[in-house]
Amino acid sequence: MTTDNFEPKILAFCCKYCAYAAADLAGSMRLSYPSNVKVIQVPCTGRVDITYLLRAIEDGADGVYVAGCLEGECHFLAGNLRTKKRVKYVKKVLADLKIEPERVEMFNLSSAMGPRFAEIANEMTDRIKKLGPSPIKNNDQCKEVKHDCSR
Numbered sequence: 001m002t003t004d005n006f007e008p009k010i011l012a013f014c015c016k017y018c019a020y021a022a023a024d025l026a027g028s029m030r031l032s033y034p035s036n037v038k039v040i041q042v043p044c045t046g047r048v049d050i051t052y053l054l055r056a057i058e059d060g061a062d063g064v065y066v067a068g069c070l071e072g073e074c075h076f077l078a079g080n081l082r083t084k085k086r087v088k089y090v091k092k093v094l095a096d097l098k099i100e101p102e103r104v105e106m107f108n109l110s111s112a113m114g115p116r117f118a119e120i121a122n123e124m125t126d127r128i129k130k131l132g133p134s135p136i137k138n139n140d141q142c143k144e145v146k147h148d149c150s151r
């Protein structure tokens with residue numbers, strides 16, 4: 001499903017040691033990437049809980065991704081490996097809910113990979129544009145549930 005003029009909302013949880021630094025480098029190199037991607041700095045991707053990813057989708061993000069250090073280079077040893085498993089789990093949860101699991105992804109890069117950071121942002125934006133808006137946004141049933149929960 002695609003929608004004309006659809007500009008997706010995408011959240012990127014980026015480790016400060018690698019992906020966030022790579023985003024800075026991309027900026028210094030004057031590499032452009034879509035403004036659809038909102039970067040959130042985290043001290044390590046190991047801090048990105050399953051609930052953060054699901055909550056982002058529930059709150060209206062069309063896509064969300066985690067960008068951490070290269071495997072074997074996490075400053076907290078295995079934070080990125082734990083989150084890789086969490087992302088895989090969230091993909092399964094989305095699939096069970098009939099939501100495209102491709103809306104969530106994990107990437108690994110180093111602080112020197114500014115061009116790769118921009119490439120990932122473009123790749124995810126293109127992917128989500130092809131998928132179209134999140135089905136959660138137009139689901140009245142979800143809105144009712146959310147309303148009930150806010151009491």
Ligand code: FES
Nearest residue numbers: 015044068074075
């Ligand atoms: Fe970068 Fe753990 S410190 S993913």
